[in-house]
Amino acid sequence: MISAVFTSQNLSRVSLVDLEHEVASKFGEADYLMFAIHPNADMQEYSAAIRDIFQTEKFMAFHVLDHFNNNQIKEEVISVCAIKFEKNASINEFYIEDISSKESLQKVTDYFNNNSNKFHFILAGVCDGQMGSFVETFSTKLNYSPIDNIVGGVSSGMEVDGEFRTYQFIDNKIIKNGLVVLSFSNMDTHVDVSLGFKPYGITYEITKAEGNRLYNIDDGKNFSYMIKKMLSGIDDKNDVRSLWYAPLTILSEEDGYMLTLRTVQKISDRYAEFFAPLNNGDHFKLSFATYEDLIEEDEKTAKRLIGKVPNPELSFNFSCIARQYVLEDKQSQEIQTYVDNFNTTLFGFFTFGEIGPDKMFKRLKFYNETSLAVVMREK
């Protein structure tokens, strides 16, 4: 497999033309193209432009605030990852337009269960904060093991002209409330999860949670009161991003290992709202990390990955926007760690939630503040 990432000069149709010229001259004809587009771009307009300019139907596009082309973080531009297979590998497309429809859960479950021999790459929308629940629900219905063949992220976006743009485009359709899956066949792949936050103190039990909202813990204690106290002494108590240094670590019920992270989105008097769902009976610890901790864990993750798939031909990274806050001005160090270890094309995205297996590959989890990396090589 040959792969490369190319980036436009800015967000315009003219730069899209330049991008096509660059791909044609430096890469040649691709079997598949993946476009990362800043949400300032109207998906309808740009997807039509891509089809016209690149003269292909074999592509998908998705919104993302920032993405990276190898070790370069790109903002307000378009990047394209061009893929050409040299042996028998291929990509199949699957998508769900609306995850709230009755049959969507069954469709997704059936698709993954019927294609357990493929590697699936998901790009999803925020879907009013429901994507986390959707992922963790269909995860419980997967009938194969280990679950080590699914990775993905939620498109990062923003409000433009009254709509919150975290869209995908595929098969002439704009997916506003669903997800897109690219399924790779005949590939050696491996996915790994870099958390980096260390859990501290005693374990708490969630006694009242609804969706992404956490009300009570332990014997009915108001969680909102506790988390507000964590902000005491900080000048701007309304800026919950300070709490992104200390997300909740959700623990496995069976053996207590770190299952996933949950990041606070907002705090009211009665509850704290997170970027992903929490369940009654879940156990968690408080955790903390500095950028050094995160990069150290990234390094370990990269080494594990390269041990599984040496000499990869393409790599992807989904890294949470909240994680970038903790990485402070060292965001590029995380990316550089992957580039240095993988020594291949890296196409990465800053996401609003990450989708990947848990540490033991037993279930699929929806993550916050996490960096998920994938390495691939054609068989």
Add this chain to the structure above:
Amino acid sequence: MRDKIKIKILKNMLEEVTKKYDYFISLQNEKMKETFNLAIRDRLTGLYNRQFLDEHAKQAFGRLQRHDGNIILIFIDLDNFKYVNDSFGHAKGDEVLKKVADIFTHTFRSYDIIVRYGGDEFVVLIEDDKYDKDDIENILKNFVKKIEHTLGEFRISASYGYGVAPLEAKNMEKLIELADERMYIQKQNRKR
């Protein structure tokens, strides 16, 4: 960057974790105390049980070997208790036993070991530097009077016997045997 925020968050986290640990430890201690009490107390009356008496007696006899002093062991058996159970039912019998326990705790000192030894049998183990036979007799006579007064409607009374170590016995088995024998003699005398 943002070092002040990070330090503040860490300090607040430490405070929360410390509070949580304190709470957890006090909860654990309470639970341990509860479990310990369940293991050493008689569920109905709240008095100590036989297991506790055995453990406590071992320690008391150990102390007796190291220091001067006395162990006074009193064996008390209720008279007519069977009549309460047979005539008024076991629930009433339980009520009577609770009242007896209450009289016991108001008669002896908080550090004397009052034990429900069997159904209507009780043992009191007293450790004291001095032994005054008259004092003991007075206490026990008053105790019986209180029992008879409080539980007069059931015609309940009590027989007792006691022994003193090391004066009369060198170990717990002998001491109980002695007190039990004396209680039995008193009970027989009262029946005549």
